Amino acid sequence: MQDGVLTHAQLVAAGLTRADLARMQRRNELRRVHPRVYVDHTGPLNWHQRAWAAVLYAAPAYLYGPSAEPPRTEQLARPGFVPGPIHVAIDQSRRVKTQPGIVIHRITNLESHAYGGTPPRLRLEDNALAMAHEARSDIDTVASLANVVGRSYVTPDSLRAALHRFPSLRRRAWIATIIDDLESGTHSVLEHGYLTKVERAHGLPQSDRQVPRISPSGSQFRDVEYEAYGLVVELDGALGHDTWRDQARDADRALDDLAATGAVTARLRWHQVYDSPCRTALSLVRILRSRGWAGRPVACSDSCPIGAEP
Template sequence: MDERRRHSRDDRDRILGRIAATAARQGGVVSRSQAYAAGLTRGEVRAQLRARRWQRVWSRSLCLPTGAVSETGLQWAAVFEGGDHAMLDGESSLVASGLTGYETSVHRVSVPRGVTPLRGAGLDVRRTRRWSADDRTTSGVPRTRVPVAAVRAAMWARTDKQAALLLTMPVQQGLTTAEYLGRALLAVRRDRRRELMHAVVNDLLGGVRSLGELDVARECRRRGLPEPDRQVVRRGRDGRYYLDVCWDAFHLVVEVDGIHHSWATSVVPDALRQNEVVLGGSRVLRLPLLGLRVAADDFFDQVGRGLRSGGWQEAA
């Protein structure tokens, strides 16, 4: 009966106007359900598509412009594909929340267990037992809160390096704090990256200086490198300063960089301290704690080369 219903031209124009207003708030996209709820029949929707006034986006969404679909429109469409309880999650939620300097070609959505996921090019609908309505933001495209999204992005990342990056960038860009990130991580009881994520968040919290130095010493012993002198005191023009890890006999210093070293307030004093060390005759290697977590072999290969350049010889 619904398919045979006909609207006058004025009625149809009013309906199309309401749909266009909804689409304007959603990046040019509406769900099929929204179009039907506004008063269009399925036949009238098909007519708009046949006339190429509208275009399909995956299976449940419609884009009113017929050109390229906007990023915001794709975000809304991805949520519509997931159904009533879907929300952007992981890196897609971070991008929708304002994360910059990170690109993704996949739109990830989380739904509760029991929902049958849909498939489409560039669409990743994930069922998760961790889904909770309390994790949803209160404005904009439906998505998880930044701390939750960052933790899940790290869990779903392809590599440990990408996982560390997705935890670090939202804090550096001011989208969340390390404290909120830590609270979100406490909800994760089992995951293959749980230990890595705890280490990265601990780094972000700033309580990592001694941890990083101890890790360096332990890695040196494990790799057959000489154990360093730690927390060596030197004097500069502005008074005393400490070197994180130092081999005085081999004129090598390794500065362990926590997350705070990438902030503007640390750049100048760190550079001045490093220059003083170099002018004093030592070489300085920088070891980011994130590098210690995800690229230890590469960094300790450099440490070994630095020690050998300073005169250290491996035992026969």
């Protein structure tokens, strides 16, 4: 079950003496991986053996972050692929000395977030929120959720239950709103981000939002519309991987708008709004100007590219 990785305590419990262990190491039947952790061969360790060695060394510990799931088979088979260190979580109250190839994370009330597994790991939802807590930016927080949303057993309710297990989570209220959006199918967090980070921060003309429209596919709403300039902005707040059906639906809506009103549609996702709002605003400024807008945009900072726009 442990892929040939054993602890000193397990070997002793099996009846081996110190002399037995020394003899087995001389015969290359055992090799020390970390203090008091061994493997039953002398060749390179595969990913699962490295994961077991890390978890057993820091026990009680659980795989965490990028190590909570093993690399995909195609990744491991890729020439030149170098697996990263193994990340494990221990309880906040403990201290464990770091070893080469192991990154230690400390989490409050660890056992409440843990899932058994082989090797043991955090629950997917709890792992996503733990990574969100450590995220340096909003877009990294969104990415941690996107990595688990769409799994058949990850739901808004299971994410909300995990959220309750993190009472001190950084950006907690904001993450709760994203989970609410996932459940309702709305994009309020992304819409607010567009309004504050792209439109208002860069002096774009005031848009109309949630504009009703009638199309061949039925009654719908445009997320953002600049009616005077024939520009529609659709905000795609979906997390997880888009399917070809989603892409086909989006293409149909853009085509309907173009046929009915001559409006062009810019489809923005989390990255454009939260990770590169200045670049997004610059592109929209150029579209708006090509369609008759004579206003002057505003640079939101000294480094904003709009400041160099004539």
